Amino acid sequence: MSPIPNAETHVGSPRSRVDGRAKVTGAARYSGEFTAPDLAHGYVVNSTVAKGRITRLDTAAALAAPGVLEVFTHENRPRTAWFSYNYQDEVGPPGSPFRPLYDDKVVYSGQPIALVVAETFEAARGAASLVRVSYEAEAHETDLKNRMDEAYEPPKKRTGISPPPKPRGDARGAYADAPVKVSGDYWAAYEHHNPMEPHATTVVWEGGGKLLVHDKNQGVLNAQSYIASVFGLGKGDVRVVTPFVGGGFGSGLRPQYQLFLAVMAALELRRSVRVVLTRDQMFTHVYRPNTFQTVRLGANPDGALRSIQQHAIAGTSQFEDHQEVVVNWAGTLYHCDNVELTYKLAKLDTYTPGDMRAPGAPLGLFATESAMDELACATGVDPVEIRLRNYTEKDENENKNFTSKELRACYQVGAERFGWSKRNPEPRSMREGRELIGWGMASGAWEAQMMKTSARATLTADGKLEVACATADIGTGTYTILTQIGADAFGLRMEDVTTKLGDTTLPYSPVQGGSWTAASAGTAVQLACEAVREKLFKHARKASGSPLADVKLDAVSFADGRIEVTADPSRFVRIADAMRAGGVDRLEAEETAKPSMIDQLRYTGYTHSAIFVEVRVDEELGAVRVTRVVDAVAAGKILNPKTARSQVVGGIVWGIGMALEEETMPDHNLGRFMNHNYAEYHVPVNADVQGIEVVFVDEHDTKVSPIGVKGLGEIGIVGTAAAIANAIHHATGKRVRDMPITIDKVLG
Amino acid sequence: MPDHPTGSDTLPLSLTVNGEARQLRVAPWTTLLDLLREDLGLIGTKKGCDHGQCGSCTVLLDGKRANACLVLAVVKEGSNVTTIEGLAGPGGALHPMQAAFVEHDAFQCGYCTPGQICSAVALVEEGRARTPDEIREHMSGNICRCGAYPNIVAAIEQVLAENAR
Amino acid sequence: MNRFSYVRATDVAQAAREAGAPAAKIIAGGTNLVDLMKYDVERPGRLVDITRLPGLRAIEDAADGGLRIGALVTNTEVAYDRRVEARYPLLSSTILAGATPQLRNSATTGGNLLQRTRCYYFYDVGTPCNKREPGTGCPAIPGVNRIHAVLGASEHCIATHPSDMCVAMAALEAVVRVSGPGGERAIPFAEFHRLPGDAPERDTNLGRGEVVTAVELPARGFPAHYTYLKLRDRHSYAFALVSVAVGMEMDGGRIGEARFALGGVAHKPWRDPEAEAMLRGQAASRDLFERAAERTLRGAKGYGHNTFKIELARRAIVRALEQAAAGTPQSQVDKRIR
Structure with missing residues (x-):
């Protein structure tokens, strides 16, 4: 083993992705790219009505087409679990999960109603167009506006999602009495996740009743349990292996229907089957719900909040109550004695919405932070200053202290880097040529979570380390940060460490989501490595004439393939010698990381940000450009500044999309999303994104997670849309409360 | 006209793929993208939308960037195709653009990456984009849902600067 | 498939x-x-497959000072052709405003003329559509019509023509050369595409068995005073909500020949001869341009989501005419709309 080039730790240093080579050479294999001898291909047929019954499903022409093996429908579906609870998964909301091909009922437009399986992809695709379907359609409702009167508080709460806190003080009375008031209604459009890799499952029929499943998901164990439960299989017979995920953003948290269909077909045909959804079919499952909000703020003339009222109504399906945290965020950002927050659902004839990058938070804070900006205008207090005046050092929803909160520093550092002090507060005061220039800002917050997660570390005598955990790397950099943690534990080079993820044979992990993976899997790897270090150290002390015989573990360092006395590196034992002394050639440990119950009872943990945005708006034509973004983020310890920055930049790009472009447009007459493709559902392209600066504010936090990490996957998007809306107001004087803020709304 | 043509499903096709001459047989409805991924096992070329709306399937077709998903393979008889698998040098040495993408963290999930890199290699060859704004415009045919755009631009700027030396 | x-x-x-x-x-x-x-x-x-046809891949000078572009010449080849850049920069500009480098490398001149609408319903075989299946109805009229027509639509169809290139071709008064069972013929650009009327399934007046062989550009190319202004839902790789192609000749402050065509608003590139006539011989002024815009949009009708296009088009026409008169064309890279 060659010496480590310098003594700096990998953790905290910018490191290139360890899976970079695989990804830039095309070697990385995604779920729809595994193959098997005799692989059959499935192609899905979707419903064209939103609600009703299938009266006739004519598959004769499809079955007669060359290469077709079978057409699965509700009429010939193989037996699966009878009860809907068998279809439940780790993260699903209360309700009765959707069961593909279950019966003749259609519950949303785009529902899968048949799977054509053929020898080739083209044969399956061609035959799918020959399936003829008749429906008895029933009246449907997909328009949230028509169901708001029937909105209800979800009777059963979704696990892990905090409902709004109980009202504090008298928000309505305080609002009535407040000298300064702002109020507004806010809309957020439907959005679809649209990861670049479409959902795909390849089921390899291994014989003997065993399945090897490659499925696009954010948690292989969740997919495995689902399959086992639905098809009555033993977990030992189903192995799910997903080494690479081409983006998830929440769409892979719950099992999607292609997993069910591919496994069903493989079991029935007793051969390997692959089902890949088309881009259009990516609009036939999970999405971010259409959400309506009303916000009322009452304040003193100096901007001090006297009342906060925020009420949200979000759409959900007829069969499940999807819930997310939309309205609670003000309670963690601002001090206010009179607060009333409510969150209701309305049932629509759609598929169940689901978690999409920072579920709830960017919607809620779009409203809260737009209203705060409005309050700043109404009181003449600077937008940053008004947030500082209302700053809270306590989570007022839960009446707990924060594990840490460096949001104040975010405001200061962000404002400084952006040049906020040069801002003329007057709307329409800044222009260049025909463009109005606007500067806006907003706060962001996302819960810092840690979940029970296990990891294994295996050190071999040649000084190579393997760390393993069932979690996923959906582009977040998990492979890389776990490699860094492992390498530092033994003073190894990154190249000497192999990280294995995304395999149900590896130690337990929940789904990758909620920004909790770095803290959870990172801690688990750290603990497993520490356990191996202890074992190795014991062996090292036992070596004959060991120079470490009389030293303690905390007095040694691991570096250059050896264990050395920190104060006197000339006293050392090589890893290989320590193993020889112990009579082993490898040492292994599996450890489980759990959040501290005591700290959880006492504190709440959040990642925070302050985001500053410059927009340029063509005064006459309404075209908006985001020309500059500075995001100051306090997220505890930053494991890898390079991949961490990428996470935040990506979130900001999502925020630009949310604010200005992304909208799935439903035709309520047909109950169907119409712009179901990448040409008409606009996500940002390269030309939409200009200068983005990310600043990480120092934040030391030992309570949030043992390794001091808070998570970065969501925070980038959270305040971005509000900051853009505020910047557009500053540029134009126009307050748009309806996302996305397209050209027509700027003009209108 | 019936859905089924008379005669055999497949037609002969000669293509040069990553420098190797291939004699193939393809159905007329097989796209270049499906041919590469399914028949030739070159999975580096990605299917993101299959409709020319995302750029994940970008390859170099007779030296020019093209969306392989919208090309019927049979139409390209005699053509020369370079995919991501054909960019690295002997011994697996990364192409400068591949190395720059790794260095600048110009990707996250990696799914759009082969298309981005093929597109970026063509952009450099075309010689039309120089400034960051021009690079952004000329790379707008490649969607990156992870939002790695600023890093993609930085990687391309580095390669352009290296070439200018 | x-x-x-x-x-x-x-x-x-x-x-x-x-x-x-x-x-x-x-x-x-x-x-x-x-x-x-x-x-x-x-x-x-x-x-x-016509990609191997001889003689359709060239851009050639025509005797009348114009240019003949073969049907198989790609969008990229046209946009960066030195003669096109110098003599018909409006055409280069429109082509480069559309699609992506990849698509422009594949897309041909002839194909672009025949590009079909982006109407959501036309594209979705799970819904009715008079253009796709005559007689089934037009759900776009009461439905989602953000990208639909405000001019020249019918009760049967409100689809728009999506091409950028064709908007310039309309302003340049190109001629489409076709070859078919009845021999060769030339179709003036204004007569090439159709309005939907009661036969929305027909996009063009091309007859069965007719093959587009070339597009001929007349000598007049407006190299000094032109603009292509394209407004869309993101800054690249998106179809136009509204676009305006302008070609103008200026004699001092006075306008000589003037043409402008709109994209994204009708079933074909939209020109209004009366509005153009208002410009000729007049001094360039905002007031004049506003009146020309008013005239162009006099019959415009919105269907809900797309109603904003009427006001947007009005403003875009004024801006585009101003830009062309001032000789400050819209740059396709720096999207600032000057």
């Missing part, structure tokens, strides 16, 4: 003969046809 047979045509006559069969379709760049075939919107029984 359905199964079909394939033939590689070797000359124009053969291509026309093959293309004359009822279920046959011509394929060249494939960027729109293959797209539509995968959606089952197009289900040809036979594809006639």
Whole structure:
């Protein structure tokens, strides 16, 4: 083993992705790219009505087409679990999960109603167009506006999602009495996740009743349990292996229907089957719900909040109550004695919405932070200053202290880097040529979570380390940060460490989501490595004439393939010698990381940000450009500044999309999303994104997670849309409360 | 006209793929993208939308960037195709653009990456984009849902600067 | 995508003969046809590949000072052709405002003329559409119509023509050369595309078995005073909500010949001869341009989501005319709308 080039730790240093080579050479294999001898291909047929019954499903022409093996429908579906609870998964909301091909009922437009399986992809695709379907359609409702009167508080709460806190003080009375008031209604459009890799499952029929499943998901164990439960299989017979995920953003948290269909077909045909959804079919499952909000703020003339009222109504399906945290965020950002927050659902004839990058938070804070900006205008207090005046050092929803909160520093550092002090507060005061220039800002917050997660570390005598955990790397950099943690534990080079993820044979992990993976899997790897270090150290002390015989573990360092006395590196034992002394050639440990119950009872943990945005708006034509973004983020310890920055930049790009472009447009007459493709559902392209600066504010936090990490996957998007809306107001004087803020709304 | 043509499903096709001459047989409805991924096992070329709306399937077709998903393979008889698998040098040495993408963290999930890199290699060859704004415009045919755009631009700027030396 | 047979045509006559069969379709760049075939919107029984036809790949000077662009010349080749850049910069500008480098490398001049609408319903075989299946209805009228027509639509169809290139071709008064069973003929650009009327299934006046062989540009190319202003939902890789192509000749402060065409607002590139006539011989002024815009949009009708296009088009016309008169064309890279 060659010496480590310098003594700096990998953790905290910018490191290139360890899976970079695989990804830039095309070697990385995604779920729809595994193959098997005799692989059959499935192609899905979707419903064209939103609600009703299938009266006739004519598959004769499809079955007669060359290469077709079978057409699965509700009429010939193989037996699966009878009860809907068998279809439940780790993260699903209360309700009765959707069961593909279950019966003749259609519950949303785009529902899968048949799977054509053929020898080739083209044969399956061609035959799918020959399936003829008749429906008895029933009246449907997909328009949230028509169901708001029937909105209800979800009777059963979704696990892990905090409902709004109980009202504090008298928000309505305080609002009535407040000298300064702002109020507004806010809309957020439907959005679809649209990861670049479409959902795909390849089921390899291994014989003997065993399945090897490659499925696009954010948690292989969740997919495995689902399959086992639905098809009555033993977990030992189903192995799910997903080494690479081409983006998830929440769409892979719950099992999607292609997993069910591919496994069903493989079991029935007793051969390997692959089902890949088309881009259009990516609009036939999970999405971010259409959400309506009303916000009322009452304040003193100096901007001090006297009342906060925020009420949200979000759409959900007829069969499940999807819930997310939309309205609670003000309670963690601002001090206010009179607060009333409510969150209701309305049932629509759609598929169940689901978690999409920072579920709830960017919607809620779009409203809260737009209203705060409005309050700043109404009181003449600077937008940053008004947030500082209302700053809270306590989570007022839960009446707990924060594990840490460096949001104040975010405001200061962000404002400084952006040049906020040069801002003329007057709307329409800044222009260049025909463009109005606007500067806006907003706060962001996302819960810092840690979940029970296990990891294994295996050190071999040649000084190579393997760390393993069932979690996923959906582009977040998990492979890389776990490699860094492992390498530092033994003073190894990154190249000497192999990280294995995304395999149900590896130690337990929940789904990758909620920004909790770095803290959870990172801690688990750290603990497993520490356990191996202890074992190795014991062996090292036992070596004959060991120079470490009389030293303690905390007095040694691991570096250059050896264990050395920190104060006197000339006293050392090589890893290989320590193993020889112990009579082993490898040492292994599996450890489980759990959040501290005591700290959880006492504190709440959040990642925070302050985001500053410059927009340029063509005064006459309404075209908006985001020309500059500075995001100051306090997220505890930053494991890898390079991949961490990428996470935040990506979130900001999502925020630009949310604010200005992304909208799935439903035709309520047909109950169907119409712009179901990448040409008409606009996500940002390269030309939409200009200068983005990310600043990480120092934040030391030992309570949030043992390794001091808070998570970065969501925070980038959270305040971005509000900051853009505020910047557009500053540029134009126009307050748009309806996302996305397209050209027509700027003009209108 | 019936859905089924008379005669055999497949037609002969000669293509040069990553420098190797291939004699193939393809159905007329097989796209270049499906041919590469399914028949030739070159999975580096990605299917993101299959409709020319995302750029994940970008390859170099007779030296020019093209969306392989919208090309019927049979139409390209005699053509020369370079995919991501054909960019690295002997011994697996990364192409400068591949190395720059790794260095600048110009990707996250990696799914759009082969298309981005093929597109970026063509952009450099075309010689039309120089400034960051021009690079952004000329790379707008490649969607990156992870939002790695600023890093993609930085990687391309580095390669352009290296070439200018 | 359905199964079909394939033939590689070797000359124009053969291509026309093959293309004359009822279920046959011509394929060249494939960027729109293959797209539509995968959606089952197009289900040809036979594809006639014209990519090997001789004589359709050249850009040639014409005797009258114009330029003849072969049907198989790609969008990229046209946009960066030195003669086009120098003499018809409006055409370069419109082409580069559309699609992406990848698509422009494949898409051909002839194919671009025949590009079909982006109407959501036309593309979705799970919904009715009079253009796709005559007589089934137009759900866009009461439905989602953000990208639909405000001019020249009918009760049967409110689809728009999506091409950028064609907007310039309309302003340049190009001529489409076609070859078919009845021999060769020339179709003035204004007569090439149709309004939907009661036959929205027909996008163009091209006859069965007719093959587009070239587009001829007259000598007048407006190299000094032109602009293409395209407004869309993101800064690149998006179809126009509204676009305006302007070609103008200026004599001091006075306008000589003036043409402008709109994209994204109608079933064809939209020109209004009366509005253009108002400009000729007049001093360039904002007031004049506003009046011309008013005139152009006098019959405009919105359907809900797309009603904003009327005001947007009005403003875009004024801006585009101002830009052209001032000789400050819209840059396609720096999207600032000057």
